[in-house]
Amino acid sequence: MTTGTPMTDASAEDKASGPMLAADGTPLKKSLARALRMEKIRASMLIAPLLLFVLVTFIAPIADMLFRSVENEIVSDTMPLTTEALEDWDGEGLPGDAAFEAAYYDIFLAAEQKNHTRLGTRLNYEMTGASSLFRKSGRGLDDIGEVYQDQFEDLNKDWDEAATWVELLGDPDWLAEQKEWAASEEGRQPRFKLREGMDELLPVTSREYATFARYQQREERKNLLEEEPWSAVHTALYEDLAAGDMSSYNGPRADMLKAADELVAGADFETVTFRDGFEEIDRDWVKPEIWRTIKLYSPNYTSGYFLNSVDMQLTPDGVEARPENQRIYIMLFQRTLFMSMVITFSCILLGYPVAYILSNLPSRTANLLMILVLLPFWTSLLVRTSAWKVMLQQQGVINDVLVWIGLVSDGDRLVMINNQFGTIVAMTHILLPFMILPMYSVMSTIPPSYVRAAKSLGATNWTTFWRVYFPQSVPGIGAGSILVFILSIGYYITPEIVGGTTGTFISNRIAYHISSSLNWGLAAALGTILLAVVLLLYWAYDRIVGIDNVKLG
Amino acid sequence: MKFSKTLLATTALTVAAGAVAAQEMSDSMTIVSWGGAYQNSQIKAYSEPYLEMHPELQISWDESSNEAVAKLRAMNEAGNITWDLVDVEAADAIRLCDEGLAMEVDHDEILAAGEDGSSATDDFGDSIVSDCFIPQIVFSTTVGYRTDLVGDTPPSDICAIFDLETYPGKRSLNKRPIGNVEWALLCDGVPKDEIYDVLATPEGQDQALAKLDSIKDQVVWWSAGADTPQLLADGEVIMGSTYNGRLFSAIAEQDQPIGMLWDAQMLDFDGWIIPEGLPEDRLARVKDFLLFATDTQRLADQAAYISYGPARASSAPLVGKHAELGIEMAPHMPTDPANATNVFVTQYEFWADYRDDIDAKFQAWLAK
Known part of the structure; x- marks a missing residue:
């Protein structure tokens, strides 16, 4: 091992002289590391407020908004039983009675919590008519339960008393605690507990009464000892009595329960199947569409919004146009991209000469002219857009002048507004300063000596400009173009006012879905796509031109 | 003896309850409305007289009704409701109610009975389109035209919009389907009471769009209520749809050469909703204000400042003169019997279901 020797030598030397020490005796390496760490902490503490501010007020809300484009928990949250019941359904024909039963209990609870209309609105995005279907069902489901509620009540009035139910289903210890609490109504209500064995004897009733109890205690903050249950619990009791055998039961209220069991077994007992009940509310419930829609949108995450925003839709048979x-x-995406590019090019064409002149004038005159560039920049956006309306409309200034000098006849005045032309003109004007300013700041750093040198070497004016001046001004064009393009791709108010029907952008639809149709998921999906397109173009720009070639000043 | 004791006790209780309620009412209130002449009419008719009775109260006005639905949803998600009372259109009220963002109210409990003794529910009648909606005014979307540009026979019925031969020139229509598709079907020969049935079918929707297609290149589409009066004043269009109050102010207040139709006016309602989840003291204040601001006299007073009809039937006989111009306001109300001979009441439930669907088709058709 020939290489071994020097290494052993070096370490031997280290050991001999020991590590280099700082003035206070700690090893220099450690002391340096500590100093650097302190500096880093100090630096990060300095930027921490800004970082936190940006995170909390900018990144987090945007991320939250974009997340809505896939989030779809509302269906499984509002209809958990139905979602489960539909899991094995193949989507052919109508689902089985279990699904109707599940939907009854789900929608009943949702209607009490006033969530059913919210779900209806969500499903209406996918299936026209879902909104009123759920609104109607929220009102109509009471009819099913009341059939049973009335019959039990006729048998024994106590079935409509809160006390019956808490004694029948409640755990004795819990009942004692609840009574103690009810005396003062202070502090927290003891949480409802089922009596042992009840979930086997009366499984559906136990589940539904527990749901009822949870709702009353947590959301309404009512005393369970005084609240008679809603009719879904009576329906559940009927189901349990019809399915099970009560003869072995000998707990509290055994007589009542056995009497009810006999009543249910009797021939005169009136029943309604869930399916008939739903059909009574609306015939749409016995058509497969609504069930397919519920099943299709029951997962917690959906690609539905993204598909909608590229003109496709999710159907039971897969993705379709x-x-x-x-x-x-x-x-609209294509139009937005195309028009933004046209606007960017118009800005380059109009802005370049202005920036060139500004940067070559003596600074006194340049400053004066600069104010002219900035003046419209300081005027309200709405005022400038409306001014273009006055200028461009058919009875407007430009058409009046053209008619007056005889270029166009009074009968066929030019249509220059409420179309793409109007949008391009108005937006080019509004975004022009964003092009001129970076161009100007780059151009004013180009030393005039280069141009003089080129000319003294015999170049013509054109060659001097094209070979010497222009290449140096490209970073300004790049910076201006990125600014103008990205601003215009998300522009909203100007296309809304002067765009008519052919000059509106995708952002107008996003605004519509945010503020008017309340379909935030779709708006978020459209916004995410727009963001992705901008990032993609930025990446392409970096690959072709190079982002290092951009100078903002 | 026993009776008078009970009476005394009840009175004492009521007084005590009243005093407690007064103590618990919040001292500030944020009301959201539409700004402009409309908000001004509310300030004059409702809030100024109320403030005279309650000098301790601070009312701030927010002109955000236009984006109220989205903002209320955002506030609800953030768990911080800063508004106390919001003025919205009926369709928005239904949506807010469906979304659980507006509070359901018992109209007979929180609103005063009519001056003629009818219960609040009867007095407001059909204008209570949702459990959350407390109606204020009836307005209509109708058509105005330039009297000097429509020739010798000014239009008298709604189908003049689709009649390019008799009335050549541009017309302005709302840039959304609601209203336009109903008119299109009506003028395509569909009987009035079948319109929504027809519109519920894809064929019916296509039929409406085909009718609109016949005038598409002559239409300027508006998105703000002020657009049509401006376009009419500039001579950009010869006729166009807008809200009746806008036309009234162009005709009566600004003296423009504009006439208006009442034929097939689309009746609509505007009113208050209370945001869900207000703390008790603020809710108490809002209820107290609402009880005052929606009584028979207050609704009638509002009509002195703007030509929208009071939503209460009992207010109609009390409508007086315009506060500045001194003209009788009753003939300018959409609910005036002479104007209401052919009226369309927007079917909110239909639009709640079909809006997404028809809007997508309408926008795709517009963009073609």
């Missing part, structure tokens, strides 16, 4: 007369988003 939307009918042709409903496709708008791809077209």
Whole structure:
């Protein structure tokens, strides 16, 4: 091992002289590391407020908003039993009675909590008519339960008393605690506990009464000893009595329960199947569409919003294109990109000469002219957009002048507003300062000596400009273009006012879904796609031009 | 003796309850409305007289009704409701109610009975379109036209919009389907009472769009209520739809050469909702204000400042003159019998179901 020797030598030397020490006796390496660490902590403490601020007020809300484009918990949260019952359903024909039963209990609770209309609105995005179907069902489901409630009540009035139910189903210890609490109504209500064995004897009733108890105690903060249960519990009791055998039961209220069991077994007992009950509310419940929609949108995450935003839809048979007369988003994305590019190029064409002149004038005159560039920049956006309306409309200034000098006849005045042309003109004007300012700041750093040198070497004016000046001004164009393009791709108010029907952008639809249709999921999906497109273009720009070539000043 | 004791006790209790309620009412209230002339009419008719009775109260107005639905949802998710009372259109009230963002109210309990003794529910009648909605005014979307640009026979019925031969020139329509598709079907020969049945079918929707297609290149689409009066004033369009109050102010207040139709006016309601989840003291204040601001006289007073009809039937006979112009306001109300001969009441339940669907088709058609 020839290489071994020097290494052993070096370590031997180290050991001999010991580590280099700082003034206070600690090893220099350690002391340096500590100093550096302190500096790092200090530096990060300095930027911490800004970082936190950006995280809390900017990144987190955006991430939260974008997350909505896939989030879909509302269906399984509101209809947990139905979601479970539909799990094995193959989507052919109607689901079995178990699904109707589950839907009854789910919607009943949702209606009490006033969540059913919210779910209806959500499902209406996917299936027209779901909104009123759920609204109606919330009101109509009482009819099913009241059939049983009335019959039990006729048998024994105590079935409509809160005390019956707490004694029948409640754990004796819990009941004692609850009574103690009820005397003062102070502090927390003891949480309802089922009596042992009841979930075997009366499984559905136990589940439904526990749901009822949870709702009353947690959300309404009512005393369970005084609240008679809602009719879904009576329905559940009927189901249990019809299915099970009560003869061995000898706990509290055994007589009542046995009497009820006899009543249910009797021939005169009136019953309603869940399916008939639902059909009574609305015939749409006995068509497969609503069940397919519920099943399709029951997972916690959905690709439905993203598919919608590219003119497709989720169907039981897989992903399909939307009918042709409903496709708008791809077209709007294309239009937004195309028009933003046109606007960017118009800004380059108009802004370049202005920036060139500004940077080559003596600073006094340049400053004066700069104010002219900035003046519209300081004017309200709405005022400038509305001014363009006055200028461009058919009875507007430009058309009046053209008619007056005889270029167009009074009958066929030019249509320059409420279309793409109007949007391009108004937005080019509004975004022009964002192009001129970076261009100007880059151009004013180009030394005039280069141009003079080129000319003294015999170049023509054009060659001097094209070979010497222009390449040096490209970073300004790049910076201006990125600014203008990214601003215009998300522009909203100007296209809304002057865009008519052919000049509106995707952002107008996003605004519509945020503020008007309340379909935030779709709005978030559209926004996410827009963000992805911008990042993609930025990446392409970096690959082609190089982001290092961009200078903002 | 026993009776008078009970009476005394009840009175004492009521007084005590009243005193407690007064103590518990919040001293500030944020009311959200639409701004402009409409909000001004509310300030004059409701809040100024109320403030005279309650000088300790601070009312701030927020002009956000336009985006109220989205903002209320955001506030609800953030768990911080900063608004106490919000003025919204009926359709938005239904949506807020469905979303659980507006509070359900018992109209007979929180609103005053009519001056003629009818219960609040009867007095407001059909305008209570949702359990959360406390109606204020009836307004309508109707058509105005330039009297000097429509020739010798000014239009008299709604189908003039689709009649390019008699009335050549541009017209302005709302940039959303609601209202337009109903008119289109009506003018395509569908009987009035079948319109929503037809519109519920894909064929019916196509039929409405086909009718609109016949005038598509002559239409300027508006998105703000002020657009049509401006377009009419500039001579950009010869006729166009907008809210009746906007037309009234262009005709009567600004003296423009504009006439208006009442034929097939689309009746709509505007009113209050109380956001869900207000703390008790603020809720008490809002209820106290609402009881005052929606009584028969207050609703009638509002009509002195703007030409929207009071939602209470009992207010109609009390509608007086315009506060500045001194003209009788009753003939300018959409609910006036002479104007209400052919009225369309927007079916909210239909639109709650079909809005997403028809809107997608309408927007795709617009963009073509």
